[in-house]
Amino acid sequence: MESSTQTTIEIPEAMESVFAKVEQRFGEKLLGTSFFRGELSITVAPADWVEVAAYCRDEPSLAFERLDSLLGNHYPARKDRPFEVVAHLTSVSRTARLRLKTQLAEGEKAPTLTGVWASAGWDERETWEMYGIVFEGHSDLRRLLTTEDFEGFPLRKDFPLRGTVGGRIRTDLKGKI
Amino acid sequence: MSASDRDTAHPMQDHVHMRKPKPRPTPEELRARKEATRQRVSGSVETITVSMGPQHPSMHGVFQAVLDLDGEVIVNTDARIGNLHRGVEKLAEYRTYHQFIPVTDRLDYISSFAMNHGYCEAVEKLMGVHVPRRARYIRTIAHELCRLSNHILWLGVHIMDFGAQTFFLICFRDREYILDLFEMLCGARLTHSYARIGGVAKDLPEGWEHKCREVVDFLPKRLDEYQRLITQNRIFLKRSVGIGIFTVEDLHTWRVTGPCLRAAGVPRDLRKDEPYAAYDEVEFEVAVEYNSDVYDRFLVRMKEMYESCNIIRQCLDNLPDGEFLAEDAAHVLPLKKNVMRDAAAMVQDFVHVFRGPQVPKGEVYRAVEAPKGEFGVYISSDGGPKPQRLHLATPSFFHGQAVPALFEGEMLADSVGIFGSADIVLGDSDR
Amino acid sequence: MAEKILFIIFASLAVLGALGVITRTNIVHGLLLLVFTFVNVAAVFLLTQAYFLAVIQVLVYAGAILVLFAFVVMFLNLKEFHQLEQLHGTQKWAVLVLAPILLAEIVVVVAGATWTSVGAGITPDAIAAQGGNVRVLGITLFNEMLLPFEMASLILLVGMVGAIVLAKKEDGASMALRDWTGDEEAAQAVVEQEV
């Protein structure tokens, strides 16, 4: 799970060129790299988030035209930076995939990817409503899946499965309505 | 299979190239035209706002599109989903990997097996389970049947979006054959839960292969019948050619996948590009069209149906013997019939039910070519029996996001057809 | 006798409807009453044996022109309409002068008219003898009244061209949004197929 702690990684040949390219461009800015089941993950700082993504899209030899999915994650055990935003890039022309990650502290804002891929719009809205991660520069950060008056961030680990507000069976009102 | 290998040319050939539709505007022209409309109406015209959905006869499920209309032309759209949200991703974090399979049925309930399959592929990738060859073939057959049933249903509903009501019921009639096959296969018609981690739930029942072969031999004839009704229908051509054009760049940036992407001339098909199940062992052609309008999306899906029949036929021909479930005690649920007899199987069952499978730490992302588009599953595991985080990148979610962008500058009557051509199911979209 | 009673009924209904048109504040009600008025006027035409004219009255005025009125009215924002009413308040005083003059004109014209068509020898039998209502009207219109008729149509044409020119002023933006090449051809082909 904690990708940056892995010190030695083996990168297969197919991914090597991608990794080399990104490393050559950003070098120190890559906070961590991991490789698991043929998938390459690169962790970057929130400040470099948009720059790296835009580079991956625009560099012809990388050509990650598409953002396959963008999601949030919550690691309550990690006190300093409990939140994570994960983006999966896909290159249709080269049939390759890449995972970009960034880690955020509580209340820290992430820059939006909507300027790079339009499809990040709903994904970021969902991530915001589920984790409370605010995406700076997102033009339309409304609730997407939950009701407009919903309170809380349901996908955080401290949010109970049964919910906190609406949707529960109100046993306390039994016989009154 | 190359064209020469076949007895006849592609069954679509005669129909499609008989009368090629008139030249249509290029996407650039179209975009310029849309921009002109937008500038014309911006500010100067009083618009009326209508709410298309969530209770609207042509909105698929409870999708809501709030449209601003200038006369009959849509100038602004706000898409709203979430009326069917069930918190599937939260549920996943409280269920073992096995227990989550039935929940995936409820994502895209039109093609449940594709959802089961995509999830199981992701979990198998995470666990490193090797799926037996027979199971992979069975999965391929079921997946293609699923694609057939999805496309046939889509076809009926889509043509009904243009006002032809009879076609809807004709399609439902033929979908029954496939649902019957699924009922024989796993006892359920809609929510199959047929895939298992490491294989499938049951072996093919007695006589199923024969029945399946009958259906896939018979369906192309029905598809020909559809073609005679629809493909050259003047009204359908007028309603669909040149409508809802999306450029390849737009499709990528909105993450539109599946038939909609292939209709724009991108031969992207995960069955070819990242083969799973037995797709690398069968030969088929990726259906591609080039104009990226409503009509071409229809053509792509029609071609795909012929190809699906073709794939199923090949799989039935080459169906290998052997196990239909991997023998992998750490990750795979044992067969129920063994649990009562075999001590090892009983222990295995006990462990899996009460604790869950053994999973390595790590994260995987696996996508399969579901009938509606690419269905991606992201699993992050902390080594426990339940996922630490499971994310579903479902095609309808992104299509629902992208399609309102297509609406702008189109006419109200066309919006229905464009929306239908994206093939959206709200269970898939809201999760 | 029966004819006179019917005339009084229809004429008074038409007048009442016309009064309703100008007194209703709801413009759609006014429109409906205008249709009602036109239908009653058509009925009065019927009583004078002018069947064709009656039908045309309904077809053209009540059927075609007022539907266009209905279009405009439905798109009209009634709030703005009230504001316009305030704006044009000064016209009230012009009405005080113009209305009596108009009334006087009508009285003069009406005083000179023959009141009953039957009295002038125009009976159903007489019309039938000349080949029916349509023929009589056609002969009158296209023989005796040809010049005024053509003049009227010319004036209408000028009005139409003027309206188009005025509407076209807003540069080329009023072009149809969807003008696919070959659209007409395809539609033509439909007709050819049908024929």
Add this chain to the structure above:
Amino acid sequence: MTDFIFLLIKGVLWVAVGVGMVPFLIYFERKWAGFFQSRVGPTYAGPWGSLQSFGDMAKLLSKEDVVPERADKAVFKLAPYILFVPGFLVMALIPFGPLNVDIFGHKVDLVIANFDAGAIMFMALGSIAVYGIVFAGWASNNHWSLLGGLRCGANMVSYEIAMGLALVGIFLMADSVNFSQIVDGQAGNFWNWYFIPQIVAFVIFFISSIAELNRDPFNVAEAEQELVAGHMTEYSGMRWGLFMFGEYVNMVVMSAVIATLFFGGWRAPFTALDFIPGFIWLIGKVLFFIFLYMWIRWTLPRYRYNQLMDIGWKIFLPLAIANLAVTAVIVSVVQR
């Protein structure tokens, strides 16, 4: 006095037949729809489900009549009647037999109103019926309904012109605008009927009549895929039923008009078959056209609104004018 009694009998008879047909037309429409869609249609009420429409009627009558809070109530309630009253009036103009028939020693015209300008009257009443839909759409205070009403209004105005011009060819050939005389002009065997020389006019008229009736593939006003139910969205119970009723009454009337104008009205296809009463021939022809309407409805997808207008203005109108010009030349050469 006897004239009046006969008028009453004719009126009651014709209206009873016309209206009495409607429940069965709805039943047949559903049966046909079932046939086209590989299913059986209604089966439970009565023998073969034939009483289904009466069951529906009972249901509609017992339903709550909802008038939207912010609707224009007077217009909202009036609108359904505006739609279907003109339909009834047109029925009075359709001849169902020859004039001056001897019945029990009385000379009787087998038409309720032998109106001089009957065919034009039909057009005029058709244009009045539009108000039913337009005002229903407006009064509902619902954007979908408003759009439906507007579409319907524009549609009717454009197709009435093509329809009217298509009719003029018939008028020239019959040298009359009277329905009875038009039927007389088609005396003889079926090759004397006007649909052969006026085939262009017939096609224009028939297709326009589908638009006029608001049926698929031209039902852009109702268009349930786009506009929910167009002008009928806010209507419920029997008021909604009146709209449906009006639609079918208008369908009967329109079929009767087509039969009268192009297919010899009450005349038999062969003079040898004249012993069968004209009334039966007329009903048979009406049923045939109603079947055509149903067939088309359950087969074709729907045109888009502006394509519909395109066809009306750009194809049918020039075609109708050309047909009129050609007919005028031929008629003047042949007859004089």
